[in-house]
Amino acid sequence: xxxxxxxxxxDEYWPDLLNGVWLTLGMTVASVLPGFVLGTLCAVGxxxxxxxxxxxxxxxxxxxxxxxxxxxVFWLFFGLAVLGAKIGPFPAAVIALVVNVGAYTxxxxxxGFRSIPKGQIEAAHCLALTPxxxxxxxxxxxxxxxxxPALVSQFVLMMLATAIMSQISAExxxxxxxxxxxxxxxxxxxxxxxxxxxxAMASLLRLTLMGVAHVSFPRLRRxxxxx
Amino acid sequence: xxxxAAPLVRFxxxxxxxxxxxxxxxxxxxxxxxxxxxxxxxxxxxKSTALRxxxxxxxxxxxxxxxxxxxLHAGKVDLxxxxxxxxxxxxxxxxxxxxxxxxxxxxxxxKVRRIGKAEARDIAAEVLEEVGLSEKAQAxxxxxxxxxxxxxxxxxxxxxxxxxxxxxxxxxxxDPELTGEVLKVIERLAREGMTMMLVTHEMAFARxxxxxxxFMHQGRxxxxxxxxxxxxxxxxxxxxxxxxxx
Amino acid sequence: MLGLTIEQIxxxxxGAGWTIVLSLLGFVGGTLxxxxxxxxxxxxxxxxxxxxxxxxxxxxxIPLPVIMFVVYFGISIAGFDVPALVAAGVAMTxxxxxxxxxxxKGCILAVPRTQWEAGxxxxxxxxxxxIFVILPQALRIAVPPTVGFxxxxxxxxxxxxxxxxxxxxxxxxxxxxxxxxxFTVFTIAALIYFAICFPMSLLASRFDRRLHRS
Ligand SMILES: Nc1ncnc2c1ncn2[C@@H]1O[C@H](COP(=O)(O)OP(=O)(O)OP(=O)(O)O)[C@@H](O)[C@H]1O
Ligand SMILES: [Mg+2]
Numbered sequence: 184x185x186x187x188x189x190x191x192x193x194d195e196y197w198p199d200l201l202n203g204v205w206l207t208l209g210m211t212v213a214s215v216l217p218g219f220v221l222g223t224l225c226a227v228g229x230x231x232x233x234x235x236x237x238x239x240x241x242x243x244x245x246x247x248x249x250x251x252x253x254x255x256v257f258w259l260f261f262g263l264a265v266l267g268a269k270i271g272p273f274p275a276a277v278i279a280l281v282v283n284v285g286a287y288t289x290x291x292x293x294x295g296f297r298s299i300p301k302g303q304i305e306a307a308h309c310l311a312l313t314p315x316x317x318x319x320x321x322x323x324x325x326x327x328x329x330x331x332p333a334l335v336s337q338f339v340l341m342m343l344a345t346a347i348m349s350q351i352s353a354e355x356x357x358x359x360x361x362x363x364x365x366x367x368x369x370x371x372x373x374x375x376x377x378x379x380x381x382x383a384m385a386s387l388l389r390l391t392l393m394g395v396a397h398v399s400f401p402r403l404r405r406x407x408x409x410x
Numbered sequence: 411x412x413x414x415a416a417p418l419v420r421f422x423x424x425x426x427x428x429x430x431x432x433x434x435x436x437x438x439x440x441x442x443x444x445x446x447x448x449x450x451x452x453x454x455x456x457k458s459t460a461l462r463x464x465x466x467x468x469x470x471x472x473x474x475x476x477x478x479x480x481x482l483h484a485g486k487v488d489l490x491x492x493x494x495x496x497x498x499x500x501x502x503x504x505x506x507x508x509x510x511x512x513x514x515x516x517x518x519x520x521k522v523r524r525i526g527k528a529e530a531r532d533i534a535a536e537v538l539e540e541v542g543l544s545e546k547a548q549a550x551x552x553x554x555x556x557x558x559x560x561x562x563x564x565x566x567x568x569x570x571x572x573x574x575x576x577x578x579x580x581x582x583x584x585d586p587e588l589t590g591e592v593l594k595v596i597e598r599l600a601r602e603g604m605t606m607m608l609v610t611h612e613m614a615f616a617r618x619x620x621x622x623x624x625f626m627h628q629g630r631x632x633x634x635x636x637x638x639x640x641x642x643x644x645x646x647x648x649x650x651x652x653x654x655x656x
Numbered sequence: 657m658l659g660l661t662i663e664q665i666x667x668x669x670x671g672a673g674w675t676i677v678l679s680l681l682g683f684v685g686g687t688l689x690x691x692x693x694x695x696x697x698x699x700x701x702x703x704x705x706x707x708x709x710x711x712x713x714x715x716x717x718i719p720l721p722v723i724m725f726v727v728y729f730g731i732s733i734a735g736f737d738v739p740a741l742v743a744a745g746v747a748m749t750x751x752x753x754x755x756x757x758x759x760x761k762g763c764i765l766a767v768p769r770t771q772w773e774a775g776x777x778x779x780x781x782x783x784x785x786x787i788f789v790i791l792p793q794a795l796r797i798a799v800p801p802t803v804g805f806x807x808x809x810x811x812x813x814x815x816x817x818x819x820x821x822x823x824x825x826x827x828x829x830x831x832x833x834x835x836x837x838x839f840t841v842f843t844i845a846a847l848i849y850f851a852i853c854f855p856m857s858l859l860a861s862r863f864d865r866r867l868h869r870s
Contacts, residue, residue: 186733186734245854245857246846246850248807248857249807249811249849249853249854250811250846250849250850250853251811251812251814251815251825251849252811252814253814253815253817253825254814254825254828254842254845254846254849255846257828257829257832257838257842258838258839258843258846261832261838261842262838262839264838265836265837265838302502302504303504303506305500305504306500306504306505306506307506308489308493309465309467309493309497309498310493310497310517310518310522310566310567311490311491311493311494311518312517312518312521313490316521316522320517320521321506321517324508325506325507325508328508339717343717343719343720345719346719346720346721346722347721347815350818357719357721357722357818360722360725370728370732371729371730371732374722374725374726374729375726377722378718378722378723378726381717381718381719381722382713382714382717382718385716385718386717400508402507402508402510402550405550406550406552
């Protein structure tokens with residue numbers, strides 16, 4: 184097989200790739216915290232909320248988890264466009280990612296809350312903490328700690344899923360790759376390169392989130408317990 | 411010895427059902443300030459249930475129950491206010507694993523009583539001294555022995571400055587050598603005049619520390635009296651119970 | 657109907673048909689690849705563990721659309737001119753194989769060690785032990801997460817839109833471009849995906865509950 188690999192496009196296009204990386208990371212960073220907050224609120228709503236909140240959350244979670252992200256993105260982006268709402272691809276992408284990852288986070292956090300022994304909650308109430316105080320100071324930290332690895336995996340998956348956002352012309356890394364290959368006709372090499380970049384970003388995100396855990400869970404740090 | 415002060419806890423014909431099962435069948439019992447009342451009896455006789463009614467973990471179905479001046483039978487009671495006055499310690503410690511000993515103790519004073527950080531730490535130091543664990547303030551629960559964890563749980567209750575503390579078989583999960591250190595703490599609280607209700611299987615302890623021993627049987631107060639009553643049971647049931655236990 | 661012609665709706669359903677075809681390809685291919693990956697991941701041999709681990713790490717660290725592109729361009733530079741279905745099928749195989757392999761590894765390792773030892777006492781060979789003692793138990797554990805992963809497969813076939821494979825997402829995109837009725841078109845597409853995925857999600861959680869009860 185006489186195929187000659189040619190990576191010379193890197194000389195000319197590396198700044199574009201770098202821009203793509205920034206946009207991908209930007210989308211990811213912008214979505215992680217709101218997605219976590221949304222998911223946690225939904226988990227709490229589904230576990231402790233009034234029946235109509237429970238039903239609404241269940242509907243949201245099941246609707247999102249049983250349809251593809253890209254359909255959600257199209258629905259939102261093209262839908263908003265016909266409604267006349269002018270929204271750029273970047274905010275649209277972030278909104279879609281938050282809504283999407285929020286549903287998965289809700290399920291993960293719900294499992295986390297449910298895994299806390301009943302005695303913990305009882306003890307909190309017996310110390311005269313209000314239900315909100317108990318949730319915030321006793322249940323939430325323990326729930327997050329218990330499901331943290333699953334959360335990290337979920338957010339890495341979310342970062343990888345940003346690769347679809349070039350479909351609404353957000354020029355993230357995969358979009359940049361498409362542009363480069365259309366100029367250079369070196370599709371295979373281009374996508375190999377960005378595959379490597381994604382691998383690096385996935386590891387970076389994982390490490391960063393583990394670092395966040397290191398700061399957020401002083402007990403695990405002190406006792407040297409792995410997550 | 412009669413106590414001039416009004417009782418802190420007053421059970422009057424208290425009934426409690428779980429569905430069709432009647433667990434408390436008319437309990438009448440007073441606990442005066444500074445008194446130590448020990449609840450003894452066979453498994454399933456309703457000791458824990460009686461205790462849990464006192465701080466509103468269970469709601470009674472009949473009779474009257476007044477705790478620290480609050481009528482728990484009269485419609486809505488503010489459980490948060492009640493629980494500021496009534497501490498409880500469980501068999502399973504229930505310390506918060508993600509918090510240090512000091513944080514476990516200061517959490518409620520800070521959140522509930524809105525006490526400042528520095529003052530809360532002073533309180534923590536004080537109650538840890540009381541239970542003999544001053545050097546463990548920065549440890550996490552899992553770094554402590556069962557007996558130490560239980561003493562921290564007692565300290566955590568004390569930090570809220572309760573008028574009354576409930577103990578539900580606090581030594582049942584402990585090895586005999588660790589049981590002693592927890593009982594010593596309770597004894598010390600008794601000497602200092604803390605009002606306490608405790609469910610226990612330690613007959614010798616009940617006899618020496620409690621002002622009143624209450625023998626519960628089949629959801630009723632079967633026999634009640636000073637610790638010495640254990641030496642001279644009136645009813646057959648108590649005689650059998652004491653006989654099997656000792 | 658809903659502002660779409662019968663032909664347009666039929667077009668969407670044709671796309672849905674190809675979504676199902678690609679999902680089946682992905683599941684069958686993923687099973688064929690996932691089994692050796694699972695065995696490799698659970699094996700005692702360090703080399704097998706490493707090799708299968710690399711595949712899993714690669715697939716789990718690269719976006720599926722990028723895998724689609726790599727396969728698509730890889731096949732074409734190898735000198736073959738194949739339909740997008742083949743490229744998408746290969747990509748879905750890699751993707752499902754890696755994830756299923758990882759899921760099934762967990763199931764194999766979840767069978768208690770004592771079961772191996774019990775097999776030993778019965779004087780079974782290593783292979784016999786695996787097939788007759790471990791596998792049936794691992795399979796039982798594997799059913800709920802495998803059914804759950806089917807949902808992932810169906811949803812993720814939508815990424816083949818990047819290499820212009822004609823599936824439900826692609827057909828929805830085309831119809832939207834033609835009609836400019838995004839809410840109608842993408843809601844219908846979402847409902848079709850939901851109709852395929854939701855029953856499997858329900859099934860997966862029912863299996864899961866049954867497994868945990870026993
Ligand atoms: N939440 C509940 N729901 C239903 N039944 C209950 C509940 N809590 C307790 N019971 C029942 O009430 C009865 C009394 O229970 P309780 O825990 O008060 O007994 P106890 O005297 O503390 O026994 P032990 O020495 O075993 O702790 C038992 O038959 C028990 O099964
Ligand atoms: Mg009990």
